[in-house]
Amino acid sequence: MKFNNRNVFISDKAVIGENVKIGDNTCIYDHVVIEDNCIIGNDCIIGEPGNNYYFKDTYVNPKTVIGKNSLIRSHCIIYAGSEFGEGFSTGHRVTIRENSVFGKFCRLGTLSDIQGYVTFGDYCWLHSNVHIGQQSTIGNFVFIYPYVVFTNDPHPPSNICVGPTIGDFSQVAVGTVVLPGVKIGKHCLIGAQSLVGKDVDDYQLVAGNPGKLIKDVRDLKSRETGLSHYPWPYNFERGMPWENIGFDKWKIANGYEND
Amino acid sequence: MKFNNRNVFISDKAVIGENVKIGDNTCIYDHVVIEDNCIIGNDCIIGEPGNNYYFKDTYVNPKTVIGKNSLIRSHCIIYAGSEFGEGFSTGHRVTIRENSVFGKFCRLGTLSDIQGYVTFGDYCWLHSNVHIGQQSTIGNFVFIYPYVVFTNDPHPPSNICVGPTIGDFSQVAVGTVVLPGVKIGKHCLIGAQSLVGKDVDDYQLVAGNPGKLIKDVRDLKSRETGLSHYPWPYNFERGMPWENIGFDKWKIANGYEND
Amino acid sequence: MKFNNRNVFISDKAVIGENVKIGDNTCIYDHVVIEDNCIIGNDCIIGEPGNNYYFKDTYVNPKTVIGKNSLIRSHCIIYAGSEFGEGFSTGHRVTIRENSVFGKFCRLGTLSDIQGYVTFGDYCWLHSNVHIGQQSTIGNFVFIYPYVVFTNDPHPPSNICVGPTIGDFSQVAVGTVVLPGVKIGKHCLIGAQSLVGKDVDDYQLVAGNPGKLIKDVRDLKSRETGLSHYPWPYNFERGMPWENIGFDKWKIANGYEND
Numbered sequence: 001m002k003f004n005n006r007n008v009f010i011s012d013k014a015v016i017g018e019n020v021k022i023g024d025n026t027c028i029y030d031h032v033v034i035e036d037n038c039i040i041g042n043d044c045i046i047g048e049p050g051n052n053y054y055f056k057d058t059y060v061n062p063k064t065v066i067g068k069n070s071l072i073r074s075h076c077i078i079y080a081g082s083e084f085g086e087g088f089s090t091g092h093r094v095t096i097r098e099n100s101v102f103g104k105f106c107r108l109g110t111l112s113d114i115q116g117y118v119t120f121g122d123y124c125w126l127h128s129n130v131h132i133g134q135q136s137t138i139g140n141f142v143f144i145y146p147y148v149v150f151t152n153d154p155h156p157p158s159n160i161c162v163g164p165t166i167g168d169f170s171q172v173a174v175g176t177v178v179l180p181g182v183k184i185g186k187h188c189l190i191g192a193q194s195l196v197g198k199d200v201d202d203y204q205l206v207a208g209n210p211g212k213l214i215k216d217v218r219d220l221k222s223r224e225t226g227l228s229h230y231p232w233p234y235n236f237e238r239g240m241p242w243e244n245i246g247f248d249k250w251k252i253a254n255g256y257e258n259d
Numbered sequence: 260m261k262f263n264n265r266n267v268f269i270s271d272k273a274v275i276g277e278n279v280k281i282g283d284n285t286c287i288y289d290h291v292v293i294e295d296n297c298i299i300g301n302d303c304i305i306g307e308p309g310n311n312y313y314f315k316d317t318y319v320n321p322k323t324v325i326g327k328n329s330l331i332r333s334h335c336i337i338y339a340g341s342e343f344g345e346g347f348s349t350g351h352r353v354t355i356r357e358n359s360v361f362g363k364f365c366r367l368g369t370l371s372d373i374q375g376y377v378t379f380g381d382y383c384w385l386h387s388n389v390h391i392g393q394q395s396t397i398g399n400f401v402f403i404y405p406y407v408v409f410t411n412d413p414h415p416p417s418n419i420c421v422g423p424t425i426g427d428f429s430q431v432a433v434g435t436v437v438l439p440g441v442k443i444g445k446h447c448l449i450g451a452q453s454l455v456g457k458d459v460d461d462y463q464l465v466a467g468n469p470g471k472l473i474k475d476v477r478d479l480k481s482r483e484t485g486l487s488h489y490p491w492p493y494n495f496e497r498g499m500p501w502e503n504i505g506f507d508k509w510k511i512a513n514g515y516e517n518d
Numbered sequence: 519m520k521f522n523n524r525n526v527f528i529s530d531k532a533v534i535g536e537n538v539k540i541g542d543n544t545c546i547y548d549h550v551v552i553e554d555n556c557i558i559g560n561d562c563i564i565g566e567p568g569n570n571y572y573f574k575d576t577y578v579n580p581k582t583v584i585g586k587n588s589l590i591r592s593h594c595i596i597y598a599g600s601e602f603g604e605g606f607s608t609g610h611r612v613t614i615r616e617n618s619v620f621g622k623f624c625r626l627g628t629l630s631d632i633q634g635y636v637t638f639g640d641y642c643w644l645h646s647n648v649h650i651g652q653q654s655t656i657g658n659f660v661f662i663y664p665y666v667v668f669t670n671d672p673h674p675p676s677n678i679c680v681g682p683t684i685g686d687f688s689q690v691a692v693g694t695v696v697l698p699g700v701k702i703g704k705h706c707l708i709g710a711q712s713l714v715g716k717d718v719d720d721y722q723l724v725a726g727n728p729g730k731l732i733k734d735v736r737d738l739k740s741r742e743t744g745l746s747h748y749p750w751p752y753n754f755e756r757g758m759p760w761e762n763i764g765f766d767k768w769k770i771a772n773g774y775e776n777d
Contacts, residue, residue: 001308001312001320002288002308006266007266007284011519025266025284025525027560029519039313042286042304043304043561045560045561053519053520061519071313074307074336075334075336077592092336093593095629128374129372129388143415145410146408146410147665149693154741155738156661157750158747158753158754159754159756174410175454177710177711179710189415192436192438192454193436193452195693209727222413222417223413224414230414232415232417236416236417260571260579261547261567261571283527284525284543298572301563302561330572333563333566334593334595352611369631370629384675387633387649388631402674404669404674405667405669406667430674432674434667434713448674451695451713452711452727481676482673483672483673488673491673495675495676497677
């Protein structure tokens with residue numbers, strides 16, 4: 001049904017692995033490496049050249065690597081000069097600028113906008129329409145929900161660029177803005193539509209505009225069960241590496257004894 | 260000017276009605292039914308297959324129906340397995356996932372993102388960049404403004420999925436987040452940039468972060484006229500079925516006597 | 519690498535200047551004028567016809583002018599009937615409706631959505647995902663950050679349409695909603711995630727939901743330097759016409775003596 005090889009452009013300087021499927025109307029530019037078993041949807045641009053391409057004759061497209069078993073859905077634009085670990089997957093119309101580094105098994109939702117010069121760990125799941133400013137640093141197992149924005153200019157407009165830092169296992173709920181340079185610890189929960197202007201310690205729930213410390217996430221009870229839901233890895237394992245093993249057993253074998 | 264039939268792909272398992280126009284670079288996949296007099300813009304994908312298509316050889320694209328007289332603008336992606344009543348119209352770059360059911364004469368603005376497994380009544384108008392999470396249920400004549408988000412996971416991340424429910428004639432203003440499972444009654448007005456975490460009774464105005472009950476919408480005066488604007492159907496009829504008839508007369512003939 | 523002239527459509531009623539590059543899969547419709555040295559990316563639609571095109575046989579596409587040295591990145595949709603001064607540049611997936619007038623050297627970020635019937639001065643920089651409603655009026659040197667929304671209907675739904683007005687040199691930070699008809703003066707700073715419902719005098723800092731007057735921007739000290747950052751033109755010149763000249767010297771020569 002799809003993958004008819006209609007109007008596909010692949011640079012002769014790209015490297016395409018085994019069993020890769022590429023959708024109609026997609027362009028793959030110089031020095032893109034697509035590893036085995038990837039699926040690239042329709043109407044994508046992979047290896048989009050940076051600004052210098054338009055203005056410097058000597059421009060050479062930097063290397064881009066899409067890890068094995070990745071699934072990039074239609075209408076995505078990925079700039080040259082980024083790297084994605086295995087099992088990367090996206091929704092539609094994602095934009096990712098240069099110098100973005102993603103670990104393994106990350107997921108980006110439809111319309112997400114990654115501004116480049118960012119680092120993500122493994123198993124980061126971004127929902128639809130997340131905006132990550134330059135110089136953001138995100139740990140492992142971080143979930144970010146729709147319309148969250150990470151900012152980086154404390155006195156706009158200026159030449160300062162300091163993004164937020166988010167620790168492992170933290171969750172940032174829908175519509176929240178994280179201000180420049182804010183450090184959020186591990187296992188935190190930031191409530192919906194918060195404005196986070198101060199650092200957040202490990203295991204804290206912060207919510208509101210301006211964001212305030214509400215309580216320790218471990219004291220937050222599920223409305224459904226009356227039990228603690230956080231730290232969430234004990235209660236959610238779909239798609240996580242501790243699926244069918246349990247977080248307790250997994251964490252000891254994987255260097256997360258203290259989580 | 261448009262509709263030159265350039266680089267169009269139509270599955271031989273699709274059914275295209277009379278007088279349908281299809282824009283350049285558009286793909287229409289298996290088991291899509293496009294009824295008479297529809298216009299589909301450029302660069303669209305109609306009947307995008309679900310995730311299983313990539314991984315299961317036995318995948319069959321479910322049926323998709325675009326009702327007669329619909330207008331889908333360019334760069335939209337509509338997954339297989341949804342149904343749209345007559346007179347459906349969209350802006351550009353709309354994404355609609357599977358199992359979305361829309362009544363008659365609904366409109367979706369540019370960049371709207373419908374996550375699937377949702378139900379809309381008739382004459383729902385969504386402005387640009389609205390995000391509707393799974394398991395949301397929306398009545399008739401509901402207007403939703405830009406950057407509104409309907410959420411569904413009360414304790415992220417979890418396996419619980421309970422979307423909001425919105426009654427007939429309600430309005431949700433720009434930038435508002437409606438939290439999981441919240442029930443909003445009929446003829447409500449939710450103010451701009453609110454965070455709605457509690458149920459809202461019929462005819463209530465709720466606003467703020469966190470959202471608070473402000474007053475009955477019938478006590479809200481127009482700044483321009485000094486008169487009540489709500490219930491709005493008495494004061495707005497452009498594109499509505501009571502246009503040129505008046506809401507009073509229409510509602511009696513159409514089962515809305517109590518509105 | 520790019521600009522292979524693959525699947526490009528250019529109307530014979532369009533006028534293309536010297537040294538213009540047009541990306542693959544792009545359509546340029548009737549009465550579009552693209553001035554010299556412009557770059558148009560892949561998958562764009564320039565001169566998209568308005569609604570009447572679909573329904574009136576007598577429709578004639580109005581004139582669209584893209585000023586010289588402009589750079590429009592991929593997947594943008596620009597409706598017929600707008601005008602862009604020289605040096606216009608956009609990110610990806612920008613949508614611009616009819617009757618939008620932009621001065622010189624304006625920049626629009628990825629996913630921005632300009633609803634038409636708006637006026638921008640020179641050197642306006644909009645970051646990603648900004649939504650500008652109809653009837654908005656924006657001065658010169660105005661910077662607008664991600665997820666800002668300018669609204670225009672005070673009593674939704676109604677037939678009233680009154681957009682905000684923003685003075686020269688003002689800054690609107692991320693996630694802010696500006697309500698219908700609000701007038702923001704010059705050299706203002708609107709903080710992140712604010713809801714601005716009242717007029718703002720020149721040089722004021724307003725923040726919060728609801729937005730409140732915080733202080734004069736000239737009393738705001740940089741956390742880095744301890745010095746005043748505002749009025750910002752004294753401290754930021756990258757890409758501005760006073761680059762390498764200084765704002766003091768430039769403003770006298772250019773009619774901004776009072777700024």
